[in-house]
Amino acid sequence: MGMFGRAICGAKAGAVAAAGVALSFFVLDLIQFQPLATAGALSGAAFGPTAGVELDLTSVSGVIAGLATAFRIATFTVVHFLMFSLVGISASLIFDWRQPVGLRPVLVVAALCAAAFSGTIAMSGSVVALEYLGPSALIAASFLAGVLLCGYLRLAAMPEPEETPTD
Numbered sequence: 001m002g003m004f005g006r007a008i009c010g011a012k013a014g015a016v017a018a019a020g021v022a023l024s025f026f027v028l029d030l031i032q033f034q035p036l037a038t039a040g041a042l043s044g045a046a047f048g049p050t051a052g053v054e055l056d057l058t059s060v061s062g063v064i065a066g067l068a069t070a071f072r073i074a075t076f077t078v079v080h081f082l083m084f085s086l087v088g089i090s091a092s093l094i095f096d097w098r099q100p101v102g103l104r105p106v107l108v109v110a111a112l113c114a115a116a117f118s119g120t121i122a123m124s125g126s127v128v129a130l131e132y133l134g135p136s137a138l139i140a141a142s143f144l145a146g147v148l149l150c151g152y153l154r155l156a157a158m159p160e161p162e163e164t165p166t167d
Contacts, residue, residue, distance in 0.1 A: 006092045013152035014088025017113070017145040018081045024144060083116040088149055097157035101150060110146030114138055 091109045095101065117138065133141075 003093065007089045009153065009156045010088035010090070010092025011085040012088070013092065013149045013156070014085035015081055016152045017088065017149040018084035020148040021084075021141050021145050022077070022080065024141065079120060083120055084113070084145065084149075087112045087116050087145075088153070091149060092153055095153075097153045101154055106143070106146040106150045108146075109149050110139075110142040113145040113149075114142040117142070 087109065090112060091105070094108070095105045
């Protein structure tokens with residue numbers, strides 16, 4: 001597989017890892033009966049608050065606040081997937097995934113995921129997201145992303161099984 005093919009595979013692996021992390025936080029938020037609470041808090045930290053306007057679908061300002069929140073969450077989701085895709089591309093080019101991998105690539109990719117998240121938050125100039133998640137959730141999410149990303153890259157690099165003709 002050439003460099004371009006490896007990069008495409010890495011972007012796909014990053015998308016899988018991003019989806020896994022987003023889904024895990026969504027499930028945790030559902031358990032607490034606050035769907036999209038994490039996404040809303042992180043998008044608010046990254047792009048700024050909605051100026052104290054409450055979500056109330058019976059008023060125009062409430063509808064506008066709802067649309068603004070939905071736009072922020074959608075924008076943060078796109079940035080989230082792009083950052084994980086960049087991590088996936090980096091990981092696909094750094095390691096040889098045709099050979100069995102140990103824990104080292106998972107830890108390196110988890111560190112890259114944590115650095116990507118921290119970099120995204122640092123670019124926004126807000127530390128609220130780091131305070132909201134806390135270090136344990138950041139480490140757990142980064143490790144989950146590392147496992148998903150490395151697992152996808154390893155599976156994608158494995159050769160296809162040869163088909164045996166049946167007579």
